[in-house]
Amino acid sequence: MINLEGIPIPDDAPRPASCIGIARPAPDLMVLTLDPPHRSMAVLDLPLMRDLDLALDHVDAEKGLTGLVITGREPLSFAAGADIDAIETAEDAALVERVVSLGQQVFQRIANLSRVTTVAAVGGPVPGGAFELGLACDYIVAAEDPKTRIGLPETQLGILPAWGGTTRLPRRIGVPAAAEAILTGRLFPAKAALKRGMVDRLTKPEYLVRIASEIATGKRSCKRKSRGIAGLLVDRNPL
Template identity: 35%
Template structure:
């Protein structure tokens, strides 16, 4: 696909996705979301050559929400009901963000500016959020009579707690980077020029470890958060069994016993 609304490249085993509609602060429209889904599908096909993913935005915004101008537009071949069209679009975005959330490699949102509405929700589907000192995050949908519907009402409380999530969603207020760090919404705050290097450093640190371990860790955490403690522990045990029986598990133990660095092959 010839991308018009995003930039995508893989360099030194890191995949970079850059939202590229700076004239509208990288607002999410249907075309961009279609390209993002294609991009994520491509990353799955190329997963063995990718150690991690960085998502950021062109210009002064990460993603400043959904493209409001499209919300009420009729679409040829789609339902005449705005509610049905909206829910169909949300379902497609759910699928894309779920694929991103469960990608076997670490995914870092490098938040360079506004991450509002759908942009904040996109960052919530990532494993880590590193924010520039210029970043602002929030879910302002209530000011439009709407709800956060790209996962905001579900992922945000799981990340920062129910009470804090309710405050942010009900008040629709934006939080600056330092406060976002304080409430656990972002992992780290850096100066703008350090944003991408900080994301790259995190990915390279993780990449020193066994890719299979990271994959299973991610499954255990993401799925376990939706389970009872007992169910989560059983999942952890099952994945631990797979890991210790894997080639990488055996290689890691052997290297430890022989006091040398392991060579992992993602097997």
């Protein structure tokens, strides 16, 4: 569990455990829904990250669990990324560094779930931290829709992806393609993201959680795009 001691959470923030919906549609499957009551679309702010960490405690406690899906409240409403407003107005550099570290810890908890197959079911805008959340999962299933845009636009704001994007994206698609995506800050349409290997499968929005659940529980296969020898070298020499 992350340590929030000394990190100010707004007085009007939602109560703990209210930003993430937890469902058990099957004994071996858990679905976590990013559903903060204080936002029209999920933002990876402190209350949501706190509750995502709490939800992962439930995952760890469920020994019969083999599949985990992380999704948004609607197929085309995953998350708008990090809380950029809070970052831009922050005056304490040490506090910002700590918040970044907390995000890294939460996403690493997801990446470390070796006994559980994790699938991010994403759609609509999936920028920055939202995509990094997906990258922490084993697979990413995206809604095939014109509204879906996926990428790491942090450089457009004068910052770098700090929640694992600079390491996990190169491992997924290779260094040259990842460098281009990160340095340009481009948001890719769903089909372009699939072609580049940024996501693993596309599906109609109405089938998004169902397909992701079938992959998470092993009822449907999902293969990543091969990166060949170059990918092997990256895996053996982490960035």
